[in-house]
Amino acid sequence: MSLVVIADWLADTGAEQRVADLLPAVTEAALAEPGVLSFRVVRSLRDQGAFVVFAEYEDEEALAAHRESTPYQHLVLDGITPLLIDRQAEAYAAV
Numbered sequence: 001m002s003l004v005v006i007a008d009w010l011a012d013t014g015a016e017q018r019v020a021d022l023l024p025a026v027t028e029a030a031l032a033e034p035g036v037l038s039f040r041v042v043r044s045l046r047d048q049g050a051f052v053v054f055a056e057y058e059d060e061e062a063l064a065a066h067r068e069s070t071p072y073q074h075l076v077l078d079g080i081t082p083l084l085i086d087r088q089a090e091a092y093a094a095v
Contacts, residue, residue, distance in 0.1 A: 029071030035062025
């Protein structure tokens with residue numbers, strides 16, 4: 001059974017474009033990982049600092065491997081997370 005993760009990110013004032021600039025590299029790296037079935041990021045038209053990440057993984061092991069990957073550690077945890085004022089994520093089982 002695959003897992004879908006939906007993450008809401010809210011960039012700090014002034015950091016909106018820096019977050020947006022990092023997202024293509026995050027997407028490209030995630031899609032190259034084994035076990036990542038899909039990965040997409042969208043940006044709010046109303047609030048340019050609001051982003052939603054939709055990611056689907058083959059299973060829990062693929063999600064864990066993604067979170068342990070060098071690109072995730074570097075681009076997301078070290079690069080994007082410090083630019084956010086809010087970060088929420090929820091995992092769902094595909095039915």
